[in-house]
Amino acid sequence: MATLREIRQRIRGVKNTQKITRAMKMVAAAKMRRAQENMFSARPYSSKIKELILNLVGQVEGYNSPLLEVRPVERELLVVVSADRGLCGAFNTNLIKAATAAHKESEAEVSIVCVGKKGHDFFKKRDFTIREHYLNIFNNLDYSHANDITRFLTNEFVEGRTDSVKLVFNEFKSVAQQEVVIEQLLPISLPADEEEGKRHVDYLYEPSLERLLQALLPKYLGTQVWRALLESNASEQAARMLAMENATENATELIRDLTLQFNKARQAAITTEILEIVGGAEALKNG
Numbered sequence: 001m002a003t004l005r006e007i008r009q010r011i012r013g014v015k016n017t018q019k020i021t022r023a024m025k026m027v028a029a030a031k032m033r034r035a036q037e038n039m040f041s042a043r044p045y046s047s048k049i050k051e052l053i054l055n056l057v058g059q060v061e062g063y064n065s066p067l068l069e070v071r072p073v074e075r076e077l078l079v080v081v082s083a084d085r086g087l088c089g090a091f092n093t094n095l096i097k098a099a100t101a102a103h104k105e106s107e108a109e110v111s112i113v114c115v116g117k118k119g120h121d122f123f124k125k126r127d128f129t130i131r132e133h134y135l136n137i138f139n140n141l142d143y144s145h146a147n148d149i150t151r152f153l154t155n156e157f158v159e160g161r162t163d164s165v166k167l168v169f170n171e172f173k174s175v176a177q178q179e180v181v182i183e184q185l186l187p188i189s190l191p192a193d194e195e196e197g198k199r200h201v202d203y204l205y206e207p208s209l210e211r212l213l214q215a216l217l218p219k220y221l222g223t224q225v226w227r228a229l230l231e232s233n234a235s236e237q238a239a240r241m242l243a244m245e246n247a248t249e250n251a252t253e254l255i256r257d258l259t260l261q262f263n264k265a266r267q268a269a270i271t272t273e274i275l276e277i278v279g280g281a282e283a284l285k286n287g
């Protein structure tokens with residue numbers, strides 16, 4: 001059985017840990033609010049530019065772009081958007097499981113583009129081909145990061161070094177729920193629903209539709225990558241906030257159990273001392 005001193009030291013250590021987890025929860029909550037604002041601001045723009053692209057492509061007969069070229073998938077890129085740090089529950093674990101499953105199920109030659117240190121550390125230690133990596137970008141997330149990633153992916157696809165590019169990231173559903181999604185980025189896919197593809201509004205365009213599409217398609221790709229980064233960042237902070245909240249609650253329960261154990265041990269020690277005193281007194285009396 002642990003001594004009173006050992007139990008007291010454990011209580012002190014758990015209380016110190018609890019202070020840290022409580023502070024980390026508050027920091028994650030503040031970061032999550034900012035990340036949510038950025039994410040919710042980007043969602044309408046991302047949705048509208050996608051709607052615009054589909055609208056324009058549906059109006060241009062026979063429009064060809066390297067970004068729309070569908071070819072047999074012999075080489076594939078998986079862009080895995082993980083976190084740079086841990087202590088966020090199953091956030092990274094679920095993402096890596098989904099990416100590993102997609103890698104295994106693909107019949108093509110798959111390479112990985114790692115965004116985030118945790119995913120890079122995992123795939124680097126195992127038998128995966130890492131084509132490129134972007135680490136430590138979430139501390140100061142900026143649209144330039146999305147541009148850099150988009151430029152690399154576009155060049156890989158246009159120059160024929162890959163036939164398909166997919167994004168693997170955590171989509172923010174709510175503070176308590178983040179869902180791993182796999183979205184095709186390249187080639188840009190047209191809607192399977194014919195009605196959706198035909199639905200459009202007639203506008204007067206200057207310059208021509210072809211030139212407008214040529215300018216908008218790269219912006220559309222950048223917007224989708226940027227949205228994935230924002231979704232992942234908000235999901236990470238939400239997951240970390242919940243993980244630290246659970247850790248704080250667990251520390252409270254552990255302190256309660258240790259305090260009970262301490263009181264029982266102290267009561268046993270006091271009882272033992274009383275028995276020893278009484279026994280000594282009886283021995284003196286009988287002597």
